[in-house]
Amino acid sequence: MSRYNFAYLDEQTKRMIRRAILKAVAVPGYQVPFGSREMPLSYGWGTGGVQVTASVIGTTDVLKVIDQGADDTTNAVSIRRFFARTTGVATTTRTDEATLIQTRHRIPETPLAPGQIVVFQVPIPEPLRWLEPREAETRTMHALEEYGVMYVRLYEDITRHGRVAQTYEYPVIVNGRYLMRPSPIPKLDNPKLDRSPALMLFGAGREKRIYAVPPWTAVKSLDFDDHPFEVEHWDRPCDLCGARGAFLDELIVDDKGGRLFICSDTDFCARRQAAGHGPRA
Amino acid sequence: MSPAPDDHPLLAVRGLAKRYGAQAGCLDVGFDLWPGEVLGIVGESGSGKTTVLDCLSGRVTADGGRVAYAKADGSAVDVLRLDEAARRRLLRTEWGVVHQHAREGLRMGVSAGANVGERLMALGARHYGRVRGRALDWLARVEIDESRIDDLPETFSGGMQQRLQIARNLVTEPRLVLMDEPTGGLDVSVQARLLDLLRGLVEDLGLSAVIVTHDLAVARLLAHRLLVMRGGEVVESGLTDQVLDDPQHPYAQFLVSSVLQP
Numbered sequence: 001m002s003r004y005n006f007a008y009l010d011e012q013t014k015r016m017i018r019r020a021i022l023k024a025v026a027v028p029g030y031q032v033p034f035g036s037r038e039m040p041l042s043y044g045w046g047t048g049g050v051q052v053t054a055s056v057i058g059t060t061d062v063l064k065v066i067d068q069g070a071d072d073t074t075n076a077v078s079i080r081r082f083f084a085r086t087t088g089v090a091t092t093t094r095t096d097e098a099t100l101i102q103t104r105h106r107i108p109e110t111p112l113a114p115g116q117i118v119v120f121q122v123p124i125p126e127p128l129r130w131l132e133p134r135e136a137e138t139r140t141m142h143a144l145e146e147y148g149v150m151y152v153r154l155y156e157d158i159t160r161h162g163r164v165a166q167t168y169e170y171p172v173i174v175n176g177r178y179l180m181r182p183s184p185i186p187k188l189d190n191p192k193l194d195r196s197p198a199l200m201l202f203g204a205g206r207e208k209r210i211y212a213v214p215p216w217t218a219v220k221s222l223d224f225d226d227h228p229f230e231v232e233h234w235d236r237p238c239d240l241c242g243a244r245g246a247f248l249d250e251l252i253v254d255d256k257g258g259r260l261f262i263c264s265d266t267d268f269c270a271r272r273q274a275a276g277h278g279p280r281a
Numbered sequence: 282m283s284p285a286p287d288d289h290p291l292l293a294v295r296g297l298a299k300r301y302g303a304q305a306g307c308l309d310v311g312f313d314l315w316p317g318e319v320l321g322i323v324g325e326s327g328s329g330k331t332t333v334l335d336c337l338s339g340r341v342t343a344d345g346g347r348v349a350y351a352k353a354d355g356s357a358v359d360v361l362r363l364d365e366a367a368r369r370r371l372l373r374t375e376w377g378v379v380h381q382h383a384r385e386g387l388r389m390g391v392s393a394g395a396n397v398g399e400r401l402m403a404l405g406a407r408h409y410g411r412v413r414g415r416a417l418d419w420l421a422r423v424e425i426d427e428s429r430i431d432d433l434p435e436t437f438s439g440g441m442q443q444r445l446q447i448a449r450n451l452v453t454e455p456r457l458v459l460m461d462e463p464t465g466g467l468d469v470s471v472q473a474r475l476l477d478l479l480r481g482l483v484e485d486l487g488l489s490a491v492i493v494t495h496d497l498a499v500a501r502l503l504a505h506r507l508l509v510m511r512g513g514e515v516v517e518s519g520l521t522d523q524v525l526d527d528p529q530h531p532y533a534q535f536l537v538s539s540v541l542q543p
Contacts, residue, residue, distance in 0.1 A: 144365070
């Protein structure tokens with residue numbers, strides 16, 4: 001595709017986004033404003049993630065794109081093809097082969113390695129949204145580390161439901177300082193953020209914000225001393241590969257109430273099946 | 282929390298001024314507030330009472346003047362020149378603000394318990410059971426039934442909302458409370474109970490308070506001293522009984538004589 005610049009964006013835009021990324025890495029969890037561009041896909045489909053990926057991708061990178069853990073869903077396929085066309089880099093579905101992983105809603109089950117970069121698509125970057133409507137006020141609250149109101153929300157959850165009912169985009173404190181909304185990943189993935197060997201970049205295109213969790217950074221999920229943070233668990237293994245502790249999707253398979261619970265991470269599940277794991281009796 | 286030494290006022294206000302364009306909000310307002318004292322500010326609508334209170338709490342930025350506050354640790358600060366972080370910390374810890382409309386002071390979307398616990402959690406309380414315990418404690422002190430702890434303030438009566446707002450402020454045991462028409466919009470019997478409660482709390486906790494009201498009966502019950510304001514200026518000040526029983530300034534005389542006797 002000689003008509004497009006490498007990775008679609010022009011070099012000045014990439015430069016501007018890289019500067020925002022550097023600042024985000026320097027101040028973990030802090031939302032850096034950036035001049036988000038119009039992209040050839042609609043807001044809500046990953047315009048932020050695509051711009052971050054386009055700014056950090058190089059000719060030797062190997063790209064993996066997932067949507068809800070799957071490599072073969074519309075969003076993942078389109079974005080992977082977009083970068084294959086505009087950069088010519090190699091793509092893969094294997095987590096351990098990829099150097100750059102763009103994701104929506106999940107962190108892969110396969111442990112990440114040093115040197116890998118994970119790019120998250122973020123719909124709403126502000127963790128205090130819905131609690132405080134004024135943007136100027138939420139910025140002041142971040143600046144002054146006034147996060148009491150987030151605990152009000154957890155308090156209210158425990159009061160009404162007996163536990164914190166938030167199951168995705170569960171709020172975290174990054175590096176003991178900034179409150180961060182970890183894009184809508186399930187809270188099962190929250191522990192994977194903590195001291196991860198990989199660099200985590202978060203891009204919100206519509207809201208024009210970039211934030212980051214550098215490798216080996218402490219990420220703590222908010223909780224109370226007497227109601228510690230817990231991840232969700234299933235009382236059954238994956239129906240295809242028998243994995244326990246992975247995030248499972250419920251799949252309706254017929255109109256008689258038949259259902260399967262299967263790994264949402266398709267690469268992880270397929271490779272376990274290839275290695276001989278199967279459903280447990 | 283040790284009380285401030287008695288030879289220092291808790292709050293010393295000098296030359297406080299605020300203009301809204303050509304309109305005077307308040308002009309050259311000055312007073313001392315001593316530890317344990319309740320100061321009432323009375324006057325008609327538009328006289329600048331609320332502006333004084335808003336300047337103190339930082340809701341509006343004063344144009345000039347000094348507000349010296351003696352902190353619990355003994356140091357003195359000029360509240361008007363504090364940076365944003367220190368000012369907000371002061372408002373969360375040593376000060377409390379009770380608004381005229383409970384909606385402004387409460388989070389209407391969360392339960393009564395969460396409302397009371399908010400200041401505790403903002404100051405670092407991270408034990409759900411203990412936060413809830415303190416909230417129950419304070420609901421009882423402001424005479425709200427403990428069974429209502431998980432109800433939304435929306436479902437409370439006006440008087441209860443006002444009492445909840447008071448509990449939410451007092452839970453961190455502030456030293457100074459600013460109240461703007463705390464009984465406004467309540468019917469008289471509810472007012473009477475709220476006044477009783479406030480009197481008790483002020484006495485028990487050794488609170489200092491600045492209470493803005495247009496209701497002279499409220500001022501008589503709660504305030505030790507009074508400022509009478511008109512057109513942004515303090516026209517008379519003195520002990521409550523003295524001002525109300527023997528007003529000197531023509532406007533103060535007019536104000537006192539305007540009260541209907543049932």
